Amino acid sequence: MKSTADVVIIGGGVNGTAVAYNLAARGCGKVVVLEKNTLASGSTGRCGAGVRMQWGMEMNCRLAKGSIERFETLGEELGFDGDLEFKQGGYLMPAYTERQWRQFKQNVALQNRLDIPSRLVTREETLAIVPHLSPEGLLGAAFCPKDGHLNPFKTVQAYAEAAARLGVTIRKFAAVTAIIPMTGLNKRVVLSNGDEVETPIVVNTAGPYSQVVGRMAGVELPVHSERHQILVTEPVGSLQGPMVMSFAHGLYCQQTPHGSFIMGVGDPHEPRGFDIGHSWSFLEDVAAKVTEIMPILREVRVVRQWSGLYNMTPDAQPILGEVSEVPGFFQAIGFSGHGFMLAPMTGILLAELILGLKTSLDVSMLTLDRFVRGELIREPSVV
Amino acid sequence: MADKGPDTIICRCEDITLDEVRGLIARGYKTPDEIKRLSRCGMGQCQGRTCRLLLLQEIAAATGGQIEDIPMSTFRPPTKPIKLGLLAKARKERERGEGE
Numbered sequence: 001m002k003s004t005a006d007v008v009i010i011g012g013g014v015n016g017t018a019v020a021y022n023l024a025a026r027g028c029g030k031v032v033v034l035e036k037n038t039l040a041s042g043s044t045g046r047c048g049a050g051v052r053m054q055w056g057m058e059m060n061c062r063l064a065k066g067s068i069e070r071f072e073t074l075g076e077e078l079g080f081d082g083d084l085e086f087k088q089g090g091y092l093m094p095a096y097t098e099r100q101w102r103q104f105k106q107n108v109a110l111q112n113r114l115d116i117p118s119r120l121v122t123r124e125e126t127l128a129i130v131p132h133l134s135p136e137g138l139l140g141a142a143f144c145p146k147d148g149h150l151n152p153f154k155t156v157q158a159y160a161e162a163a164a165r166l167g168v169t170i171r172k173f174a175a176v177t178a179i180i181p182m183t184g185l186n187k188r189v190v191l192s193n194g195d196e197v198e199t200p201i202v203v204n205t206a207g208p209y210s211q212v213v214g215r216m217a218g219v220e221l222p223v224h225s226e227r228h229q230i231l232v233t234e235p236v237g238s239l240q241g242p243m244v245m246s247f248a249h250g251l252y253c254q255q256t257p258h259g260s261f262i263m264g265v266g267d268p269h270e271p272r273g274f275d276i277g278h279s280w281s282f283l284e285d286v287a288a289k290v291t292e293i294m295p296i297l298r299e300v301r302v303v304r305q306w307s308g309l310y311n312m313t314p315d316a317q318p319i320l321g322e323v324s325e326v327p328g329f330f331q332a333i334g335f336s337g338h339g340f341m342l343a344p345m346t347g348i349l350l351a352e353l354i355l356g357l358k359t360s361l362d363v364s365m366l367t368l369d370r371f372v373r374g375e376l377i378r379e380p381s382v383v
Numbered sequence: 384m385a386d387k388g389p390d391t392i393i394c395r396c397e398d399i400t401l402d403e404v405r406g407l408i409a410r411g412y413k414t415p416d417e418i419k420r421l422s423r424c425g426m427g428q429c430q431g432r433t434c435r436l437l438l439l440q441e442i443a444a445a446t447g448g449q450i451e452d453i454p455m456s457t458f459r460p461p462t463k464p465i466k467l468g469l470l471a472k473a474r475k476e477r478e479r480g481e482g483e
């Protein structure tokens with residue numbers, strides 16, 4: 001079957017659906033989202049869905065702050081009749097070394113200048129905020145009460161259903177296999193079942209497969225994918241308000257409103273690739289680290305583990321905007337493990353860029369060209 | 384399950400009713416994976432041992448398809464819930480063993 005569209009979005013994760021909704025909300029013509037599996041079946045449905053304003057670089061602070069402020073009212077904005085389960089219990093980042101403490105001090109100064117309500121808290125206050133944190137080696141923490149986490153499946157459902165109500169076509173089980181240039185700016189997007197969609201604009205929101213989609217359009221994107229594992233425990237009584245994130249342990253741990261704990265730990269030896277299997281050594285590793293800093297969790301049982309992929313760029317910052325060599329080919333990729341929390345702003349910014357509107361934030365530093373120019377971005381606060 | 388009312392519990396671990404599942408199917412979510420993720424049906428202690436078949440029957444009834452044709456969701460370890468403390472202990476013992 002052959003059809004036409006004004007914009008084709010490849011990938012139905014949080015970014016693809018957020019871009020679709022924001023385009024439709026701004027009166028863009030015919031928007032089609034193509035998802036090879038089910039919505040949120042990629043990184044989005046596998047992620048911790050933590051959202052924080054506490055970053056060490058102005059651009060990230062602004063993107064994250066704008067996004068979290070929108071998450072606060074997103075359910076209403078999208079007319080969602082469910083609950084996005086936004087728990088705004090804050091992010092607590094314990095410091096265990098002087099160096100970390102100094103970095104947090106610097107970050108908080110920058111964040112406060114940008115009206116982010118983060119602060120440094122003493123050791124005593126840290127233990128008052130999360131009483132089950134071990135005092136061992138603890139110097140204090142950085143805390144922002146506006147940070148938190150949401151339910152990623154429901155977030156995508158809310159964006160997708162709102163987009164569909166505004167006329168966006170969302171096709172599941174529709175894998176894109178080729179993007180063929182045509183005369184003029186049009187491109188022919190080919191699906192695995194032989195269907196074709198002709199469109200002047202293609203948006204790459206394929207998450208960990210962004211480089212594969214890039215190659216279809218003849219662009220070699222400087223990104224790679226890498227597995228990150230995660231687990232969930234049985235639900236227990238309400239214990240922990242904030243997300244606890246320790247850079248020293250490479251660990252994050254939250255308690256969802258449902259009562260279960262979700263936690264993960266980075267593995268510096270993880271090879272590049274598309275493997276989404278799980279390992280026993282991850283279970284032991286995360287258990288050892290989490291029970292070291294929060295011994296009370298020893299008694300809590302793991303019920304499930306899984307993994308997903310980060311789509312990494314050389315500077316761990318996303319690539320947003322049009323590719324200069326292929327007009328009409330837009331990217332919202334390479335989120336390097338923090339693409340869920342930026343989605344509300346990503347959706348708005350991409351819609352503005354595609355429609356040629358003035359952008360709400362200057363994100364020109366995030367285009368693909370930065371790697372050619374050698375203008376990499378330095379962000380000190382990536383786990 | 385034509386003989387059962389809308390308040391019938393389909394997933395006992397997570398208290399999910401037949402009505403909730405039917406609502407999701409009506410909104411276009413017709414695979415066990417989608418329903419599991421949006422409702423937590425099958426995500427509890429038993430990891431779907433009890434409700435999986437009921438859910439498949441319900442989807443088949445709504446779509447007029449066969450159970451065999453419905454894409455199955457992934458079954459994830461650990462199959463028996465394990466305490467974090469035990470896992471941490473296993474790691475410590477191994478490290479001690481390797482160190483000597």
Ligand SMILES: Cc1cc2nc3c(=O)[nH]c(=O)nc-3n(C[C@H](O)[C@H](O)[C@H](O)COP(=O)(O)OP(=O)(O)OC[C@H]3O[C@@H](n4cnc5c(N)ncnc54)[C@H](O)[C@@H]3O)c2cc1C
Pocket residue numbers: 010011012013014015016034035036037038039040041042043044045046047048049050051174175176177205206207208209213228229230264307308309310332333335336337338339340341342
């Ligand atoms: C374990 C883990 C924990 C994380 N924790 C956090 C966190 O706490 N906070 C945070 O902000 N971020 C977190 N992230 C990162 C976050 O998950 C991602 O940055 C974000 O979900 C990316 O969303 P996306 O929509 O761009 O990509 P995805 O959700 O991956 O969506 C891309 C979609 O494209 C589809 N697709 C791919 N190729 C094709 C094709 N050829 N045709 C059609 N469709 C295609 C895929 O099926 C997929 O559904 C975490 C990631 C992992 C793995």
